[in-house]
Amino acid sequence: MPVYKKLLVAIDLTEEAPQVLNKAKEMATSQGAELILAHVVEPVGYAYGGDIPMDLTELQDQLDKAAREQLTKYGEEYGITEENQVVTVGRPESEVHRLVKEHAIDLVIVGSHGRKGFQLLLGSTANGVLHGTECDVLAVRIF
Incomplete structure (x- = not known):
């Protein structure tokens, strides 16, 4: 009998995502x-300190569109249906926690860069996901 029924793979869109x-x-x-x-x-305001007195809506929309296009490509390549492809805006840790609850996820899979020892997770998005989610988390070491 399978241990996990619903897996959430949370990726960035770098060349390491595969x-x-x-x-x-x-x-x-x-x-x-x-x-x-x-x-x-991530919201554009976070990246630029949130204090810029200009409308960044168009830039945010462009980032969102580019992310959706890349996710669609990955979905096609890995056989993941369109309804199981999610692009959302916010803080990665918070959004992953929300998606875990919303989709009744059993296991979250994230990438983590190859630091040594306990530092493998410290200070990373993987650490934020790990500390606060209600399911198991698998951190895949990225080489």
């Missing part, structure tokens, strides 16, 4: 689980 996606697809296949692909676009 490493995480490959592991997530492998896990979903071995568990016979549903795979949900997610990317969180």
Whole structure:
């Protein structure tokens, strides 16, 4: 009997994303689980300190559109249906926690850069996801 029924793979859109996606697809296949692909676009105001007195709506919309296009490509490549592709705007940790509850996720899969020892998770998005989610988290080491 599978341990996990619903997996959420939360990726950034760098060239390292396929490493995480490959592991997530492998896990979903071995568990016979549903795979949900997610990317969180951080609000432009956060990146620029939030104090810029200009309308950044168009830039935010462009980032959102580019993320959706890339997620669609990954979805097609990894056999993830359109309804299981989620692009959302916010803080990555908070949005992943919300998606876990909203979709009754059993396992979150995230990438983590190869620091040594306990620092593997410290200070990273993976750490934020780990400390606050109500399900298991698999941090895939990115080489």
